[in-house]
Amino acid sequence: MKENILGVQISPLNYEQLISSLLKDIDEKRKAFIVAINPEKIMKAQEDEQLKELLNKATYQIPDGIGVILASRLKGGNIHSRVTGIDLMLKICEAAAKHHKKVFLYGAKPGIAEKAKEELIKQFPGLNIVGVLHGYEKDIDIIRHTINEAKPDIIFVALGSPRQEYWILENMNTLYPMIFQGVGGSFDVISG
Numbered sequence: 001m002k003e004n005i006l007g008v009q010i011s012p013l014n015y016e017q018l019i020s021s022l023l024k025d026i027d028e029k030r031k032a033f034i035v036a037i038n039p040e041k042i043m044k045a046q047e048d049e050q051l052k053e054l055l056n057k058a059t060y061q062i063p064d065g066i067g068v069i070l071a072s073r074l075k076g077g078n079i080h081s082r083v084t085g086i087d088l089m090l091k092i093c094e095a096a097a098k099h100h101k102k103v104f105l106y107g108a109k110p111g112i113a114e115k116a117k118e119e120l121i122k123q124f125p126g127l128n129i130v131g132v133l134h135g136y137e138k139d140i141d142i143i144r145h146t147i148n149e150a151k152p153d154i155i156f157v158a159l160g161s162p163r164q165e166y167w168i169l170e171n172m173n174t175l176y177p178m179i180f181q182g183v184g185g186s187f188d189v190i191s192g
């Protein structure tokens with residue numbers, strides 16, 4: 001069961017449970033939206049009802065940030081370990097390579113997603129990254145066409161927060177992927 005911290009839902013699943021749930025979502029064709037929750041987002045959501053609703057609309061709100069764990073502990077809750085956005089992304093890539101799921105990278109400055117793609121393939125041989133698109137392409141028709149032609153199962157969206165979360169919620173139903181994760185600056189980190 002999800003936990004409520006100051007009105008924001010948090011998923012209690014650990015990495016392993018998330019990966020098996022996500023693989024099931026793909027196989028059973030259920031759309032899933034992953035958002036990373038840290039104390040800063042919880043505080044922002046206190047003054048921004050629209051943001052709070054958006055965060056609560058995600059399928060999986062992962063506890064990224066030790067403050068979330070501490071808040072749960074103080075309440076006697078059941079969230080015991082951190083799940084960071086970037087580590088979950090890497091574990092999803094590992095599982096995608098193993099289970100032959102296709103991945104798309106959307107976001108960051110021109111050239112960055114390509115470099116992140118190379119690094120990810122080095123780290124996870126056999127990973128099938130079927131397309132990349134930089135995050136300054138804003139024409140939704142071009143974006144939709146590029147993604148849907150590539151037929152990915154999973155898309156990582158790196159536009160920064162909360163832009164990427166609003167973008168995912170607005171577009172997920174007309175896009176091919178089943179799994180949508182907002183990953184902030186992760187492509188910049190992975191590309192070095």
Ligand code: UDP
Nearest residue numbers: 107108109135136158159160161184185188
């Ligand atoms: N970005 C983008 N399109 C935009 C604005 C930002 O692709 O219109 C990218 C930016 O290049 C960077 C990422 O979004 O790669 C935001 O990273 P940041 O670390 O600021 O995000 P956070 O992790 O704090 O949400």
